Amino acid sequence: MPVLDQVCLALRHTLGLGNIQLKPETALLGSVPELDSMAVVHLIAELEQRFSIQVHDDEISASHFATVGTLTSFVQGKLT
Numbered sequence: 001m002p003v004l005d006q007v008c009l010a011l012r013h014t015l016g017l018g019n020i021q022l023k024p025e026t027a028l029l030g031s032v033p034e035l036d037s038m039a040v041v042h043l044i045a046e047l048e049q050r051f052s053i054q055v056h057d058d059e060i061s062a063s064h065f066a067t068v069g070t071l072t073s074f075v076q077g078k079l080t
Helices: 003-015 037-051 068-079
Strands: none
Touching: 003 037, 003 068, 037 068
């Protein structure tokens, strides 16, 4: 399954978004009320588990959570 699809599944699962269609240009921070500071922590944990990656505190930036696409790019960068 493509990374984008897996990131979308993680977002839906963590934020309880149901079957809302998410696209790379879908805005996240400031646009999705469910994505608060605690949800970011849970989402990072979900992504770490789903992709077998490790995200360090100093790597977390609001810019990574701007859109579904920026979050996907961040995860893809961790996979290489």
